[in-house]
Amino acid sequence: MAERLHLRAPPPPRADGRFAPSPTGPLHLGNLRTALLAWLLARAAGARFLVRIEDLDVGRVRAEQGAGQLADLAALGIDWDGPVERQSEHTARYAEALDELRGAGLVYECWCTRAEIREAASAPHGPQPGGAYPGTCRELSAAERRARAASGRPPALRIRAAAAGITFTDRIHGPVHGVVDDFVVRRNDGAFAYNLATAVDDAAQGIGEVVRGDDLLDSTPRQLWLLERLGRRAPAYAHVPLLYGPDGARLAKRHGAVILAERMALGESAGEVRAALAASIGLARPGEVPTPAALVERVRALTNLELQL
16 A cells, blocks of 8 residues: 655755666566656756666676666656766776775675574574674684685675764655664675665765665665765665555566566556556556656646655
């Protein structure tokens, strides 16, 4: 059941927005609704809207999926400013940020496996809050580090966060407080981790407002912690409730036609799909097919933006 939520107005002073999908599969209707809302909020504020492909997970990335995602956005009338950025083209940017953190003494090597972390979390001293990393490798002696390095297992790099508390105001969820654990910034396969790459990219691209699914709300304190330590300006955030199927579970393939191509195969036009997404957030009436420009004007006209999410 949808609920009426206030998206806190006015927009942030810097309203440049973005959509940053990972090209691991087609965008489903929930992804497309988030993209549409992010685009509408940026365009209604007269701001830029950027698209960034987050393609660092080379084991799961498929180039054809990225092309298909861009085609779906364009079909819905979602345009963007400048070229599409790909994270794989900006690894030097992340390496520079990592060097800054390392120079400040905020990075350490970690040889723990996932199984070891799970075992530590269930030890008698009690689990860590939110399943956070228990700090096993944080205070190793020099001899212990040499022994782990000699094992041949490459280490991941973790942040020394000291359980820092971060509080921010989300434009949908209101005040949010999180405790930052010693999270990974570079995996043991050498790939830069999501939180580092995303935070650095948002700052480098001048993003003023991040609109994304609320499944990523818990990661935001980590990104804000990074931006503060790196001396970068943080964006505002609006974490959008996810779409769910009739069984109450997150929207997935088992719920039927949940991607644009499948909806169009059933006889719907891209405009009708856009209209249905707009209706789901209270910006269109059932059966109405407003243009993208008309939707932007409707958002712009709302002085106290209330959306059905």
